[in-house]
Amino acid sequence: MAFELAVFDMAGTTVHDPDLVTQALTEALGAFGCQVSAAKVRLLMGYTKPAAIRSLLSEHDFAADDAQVDAVHADFVERMLHCYRNGNDVRPMAGAEDVFAQLRGAGIRVAVNTAFSRDIAETLIGRFGWRTRGLIDDATSADQVAEGRPAPDMIRQLMLRNGVTDPRRVVKVGDTEVDIREGRRAGCGLVIAVTTGAYGREQLEPYQPDALLDSLAELPPLLASFVPGQTR
Structure with a gap:
């Protein structure tokens, strides 16, 4: 799929x-x-x-x-x-922009969501030029929906705005246990955790993401070879 x-x-x-x-x-x-x-x-x-x-x-x-x-x-x-x-140390995560471009080139729409309020999210998006450079298709934040994570509201909002009707065709990627639970509650076809942020591998494994990555660069080949029901 x-x-x-x-x-x-x-x-x-x-x-x-x-x-x-x-x-x-x-x-x-x-x-x-x-x-x-x-x-x-x-x-x-x-x-x-x-x-x-x-x-x-x-x-x-x-x-x-x-x-x-x-x-x-x-x-x-x-x-x-x-x-x-x-902040001089605030920058896109290593590999993130390349991954955005690769996914969009493969026909996958790219969106970001966050537990921040919209003003914080838009500050980052504007600073990095993600919209103007055509790297993302959409963005939302917790204050734009009825309920934030782990509720699936943000993902469902993005699906609706981007014409996606089947949650199994959605990939969710995040660095916390609540990201994993958000993806599960939304019914996403693939829920991926990364070890680049708040939690390490040993903290994320108990929440059983479909895949646990140490770098976003691992995502495109994973999607290309993904078999439903297979975990990594």
Whole structure:
């Protein structure tokens, strides 16, 4: 069965991010008085950031009502926008742009989705010129759907906008366990995890992705040789 759409996560998957998300979220919580370890924050990578903030505030016995969550999230967004606009180490993940071009050349539409808000996602897309250079077909973010990961809403939105009706013709690629669960809940024909971001191989294997890659460069040959029901 030919694939029609590939949906890629951003930070840690297609965007090289030297732990800036963890740092910004830790600092935003700290500014509110909630001291959280970076290790705790990393456990929630891939989830929508308001949901992660709410969970961390509650875990540390802070008020986690909408007003408090919104205040911390607004601080986080400002920190991320500054980092992503100005950070010298922020760049496309090695091999990502070549993979985008190869997939589009093979007739597979390419989209990115993210647990970030739209303003952060569009800052990265604009900085890298992914739309203007014809490297991606579409993008969405958690604040543009009813429910973020692990709900399948973002993938279904991208399918609808790109004329894909069969989820088995969709490939989902991400670097966290919640990316894997998102792909499964959407019914994607292939759910792939990469070890380039938040989690290592030993952390991702228990969630049983269809394939576990150490580099995005491994993706095109995998798709070319893919046999349904076979895992790698």
